[in-house]
Amino acid sequence: METRNLGPTGHESTVATFGAIALNWLEQEGANQMVELVLDRGVNHFDVAPTYGDAELKLGPKLRQHREEIYLGCKTQERDYDGARRKLERSLDRLGVDHIDLYQVHGLEYEEELEEITGDDGALAAFRDAKEEGLIGDIGLTSHGNPQLILDAMDRIDDLATVMFPLNPVVAAKGDDDHDYEAVLERAEEAGIGTLGIKAFAKGSWPSTEELPEADRPYSNWYEPVDTPDEIRERFDFAASQGLSTVVTPGDPKLVAMVLDAATRYDGMAESEQRSLIADARHDDSPVPEQLHH
């Protein structure tokens, strides 16, 4: 599988990153099998979070067995120093490792959060101390919120090594600032920051719960994903051809193998074909940005 430079981390990430939230929906044996499959396909970058149910615990056994082959990203939604430190230690404990390669501010949504994170007692101070102690490698940020806020964060955090944000034809088709994640990608490229693309496979929001109760949704993603091999491949090729360092696999385990197949076969996408996807998605609704109120 193709690898790309992940900004100043010095890591060459595979063009697909395994979104380990998928492990949350599997029993331990199934989780082990999935990690083996992901490694078999050559993926070398995993991403997990304490908010992904049991994913950290389920990733643990195979992660420890293959620690040298895996570049590990984790994150926290804590915004203050003490909270972030506690969550980091808890993640290290649950994963059973002594080092996380990329530790990220998880799900930035509000301007006030950015204020708090960057303050003297903010999460970033805890990240930096942990970096000094060798507990983490680099600092990143994730958001599926307003692109302008991500741009602000990039301006204000000078040791940011990576950003994770949505990118797909539906948001690319929107011409307004609220969906301008391409501006985030462009700024990151200028600044040499690594980029991880999420929501590449988002087709739209789920129908209302009256129309389709949550329990009846065929996929565990919080958005409705594309789900045929051809669509998955188109979406992967689109995201990878935008220039992202790596594209994160979707949260439902049923889709992961299809995405790995697409990633293995990736060999670029013609610009006219990219525009076709954008044109096709022109009237679709995007599930991002969305305020998640965590």
Add this chain to the structure above:
Amino acid sequence: MDVPRTVTTALEDRPIEGAVCLEAGAGVGNTTAGLLANGAARVYAVTDDRTHAETTLERVRSPTDDDGNDDPRRARNRLAVLEADLRAIPLPDDAVEVITAHGLFNVVPPADLDAIVGELTRVAAPGCHLVVDDYEPLPDDAAVRDLFALENAAARLADGEPMLTFYPAAALGRLFAGYGWTVDRRRTLLDPVPWTESHLEAHAAVVRSRVDALPADSELGAALLERADALVDGIGSESAGEMYSLALRRPE
């Protein structure tokens, strides 16, 4: 202003800034929006369809429009929507510096081609740029071909001429060359072309409108309509064919 990627891509290498432009066949104003956003000094949007004329004006008037930090009111001042026939354009000779025809020629019957190309040439100033964006003929195995064939059949019955003709880029290039234009470049805008559910429904609606123009007891009309509806249901959506952008230049 929301400008489709096909339009921005077709215009990106053309000198629109400060130019007097003609959008031939305004549609819903996508290319007008693109020309204004790129700093056109004036855009004459020509359409013979009252609804399209209104939609184009409305889009530029909308307070949510964004034409690149420009004041939408000023954008409106730079736009003149002309309800007119392209075979008789109400502009003087040599009046425009850039002409766009985005998705126009596929709705121009072969019999009208010559008159329209002649008029576009007449209003083009020496050195004028022309951008023709259209569709190559669809591949044989494209399911949407059947729907378009029905549309043409209904239009021929009602009006005596087809509704859709997909001219190859090379053919249009040679036609314009006959009027003194030279081809600057050809690029692919969409490959494949997404024919979405709403596109197909719009084409079925054309079949319906033409069948409505036939005598009420037309069995053939009813059969065409039934078939068109079945095709829309059966196809759903399809990606097929190529949309191209041909840029031409009139000698100085």
